[in-house]
Amino acid sequence: MSETRWLNAEELDAWRNIAGLALFLPTRLEDALQCNGLNFFEYSTLAALSDAPDQTIQMSSLADLANGSLSRLSHAAKRLENRGWIKRHTSSTDRRVTLATLTKEGYAKLVEVAPAHVESVRQAVFDALTKEQLLELGAICGTVVQNINPGWPPWEQDES
Amino acid sequence: MSETRWLNAEELDAWRNIAGLALFLPTRLEDALQCNGLNFFEYSTLAALSDAPDQTIQMSSLADLANGSLSRLSHAAKRLENRGWIKRHTSSTDRRVTLATLTKEGYAKLVEVAPAHVESVRQAVFDALTKEQLLELGAICGTVVQNINPGWPPWEQDES
DNA sequence: CAGGAACACTTGACAGTTCAAGTAATGGGT
DNA sequence: ACCCATTACTTGAACTGTCAAGTGTTCCTG
Numbered sequence: 001m002s003e004t005r006w007l008n009a010e011e012l013d014a015w016r017n018i019a020g021l022a023l024f025l026p027t028r029l030e031d032a033l034q035c036n037g038l039n040f041f042e043y044s045t046l047a048a049l050s051d052a053p054d055q056t057i058q059m060s061s062l063a064d065l066a067n068g069s070l071s072r073l074s075h076a077a078k079r080l081e082n083r084g085w086i087k088r089h090t091s092s093t094d095r096r097v098t099l100a101t102l103t104k105e106g107y108a109k110l111v112e113v114a115p116a117h118v119e120s121v122r123q124a125v126f127d128a129l130t131k132e133q134l135l136e137l138g139a140i141c142g143t144v145v146q147n148i149n150p151g152w153p154p155w156e157q158d159e160s
Numbered sequence: 161m162s163e164t165r166w167l168n169a170e171e172l173d174a175w176r177n178i179a180g181l182a183l184f185l186p187t188r189l190e191d192a193l194q195c196n197g198l199n200f201f202e203y204s205t206l207a208a209l210s211d212a213p214d215q216t217i218q219m220s221s222l223a224d225l226a227n228g229s230l231s232r233l234s235h236a237a238k239r240l241e242n243r244g245w246i247k248r249h250t251s252s253t254d255r256r257v258t259l260a261t262l263t264k265e266g267y268a269k270l271v272e273v274a275p276a277h278v279e280s281v282r283q284a285v286f287d288a289l290t291k292e293q294l295l296e297l298g299a300i301c302g303t304v305v306q307n308i309n310p311g312w313p314p315w316e317q318d319e320s
Numbered sequence: 321c322a323g324g325a326a327c328a329c330t331t332g333a334c335a336g337t338t339c340a341a342g343t344a345a346t347g348g349g350t
Numbered sequence: 351a352c353c354c355a356t357t358a359c360t361t362g363a364a365c366t367g368t369c370a371a372g373t374g375t376t377c378c379t380g
Binding site: 254 | 328
Binding site: 039041 | 336337338339344345346
């Protein structure tokens with residue numbers, strides 16, 4: 001029933017740039033990884049595992065850390081396992097639970113790929129901005145992300 | 161051969177928020193459209209057509225305007241045509257060229273969906289920010305986008 | 321005015337994501 | 351102790367986008 005709040009010229013201009021970022025940045029980052037045989041989600045999965053004690057995390061937690069659904073992770077884990085970069089085994093304490101572990105080869109792959117990934121982030125974003133702009137951008141994006149997706153990220157739990 | 165320029169804590173923090181935006185914003189916008197039976201690319205396609213003289217654009221230009229590959233548009237156009245929202249016909253002056261036209265039904269669909277889309281943009285981004293923050297965000301994103309993808313957007317051609 | 325390069329688009333096969341359904345294990349209530 | 355809801359994960363089908371190849375048309379060059 002209420003009137004649509006259309007965008008004025010100023011807002012439209014800002015919006016185009018924001019949408020442009022959301023449109024092109026993912027592709028750019030994927031490209032840098034794809035040529036190393038990984039997509040961004042697979043990379044996030046390996047990275048999350050490498051930070052965990054014993055390089056081991058339960059599937060559902062890992063899905064959260066890598067920002068994907070459990071189903072998505074399950075498919076990705078099959079690919080990563082086939083390539084020998086992770087292993088899955090049932091937990092001994094709760095046999096519903098599957099634990100994923102980074103293999104030696106998986107860690108090696110991560111170490112091999114990480115520099116190129118970081119460099120692509122720098123080239124795409126950091127190198128175009130002053131330090132002030134970067135921090136400003138980070139802060140405002142943080143505000144928006146909290147608005148869209150409160151309670152992210154899944155690490156940094158509030159433990160009061 | 162060169163040393164990897166890793167991110168320090170400050171940079172990592174900013175980066176997480178930027179990546180978070182690029183990760184969650186598209187999904188959020190898609191969701192608002194999906195429940196109206198369109199994805200973002202299809203919406204952009206219809207929107208671009210509605211702004212064109214005679215509601216008609218050549219496929220390859222339309223692909224640019226909607227920010228997708230020609231192949232992607234070709235698949236999407238088939239879906240849109242099947243649902244009766246656009247029509248395609250060969251150009252009379254150059255028979256390699258296919259012209260896409262928005263139908264009356266397509267225009268009606270766009271008018272039906274647009275308010276919800278704009279509202280989702282407002283809710284996701286605009287409502288969380290002050291006007292200053294919005295303009296600042298738009299400007300910085302513009303800088304990054306120009307860095308990643310110089311010569312975008314395809315409209316706003318420099319005609320010197 | 322051929323012949324081939326370039327252009328405009330379409331198509332089919334493939335890979336990754338989502339969604340709904342399926343399997344298996346656990347725990348809580350009676 | 352048993353049932354059943356819940357939890358944890360996997361799987362297969364449907365769908366979308368990408369890539370490479372294919373078709374048809376036009377332009378250019380000798």
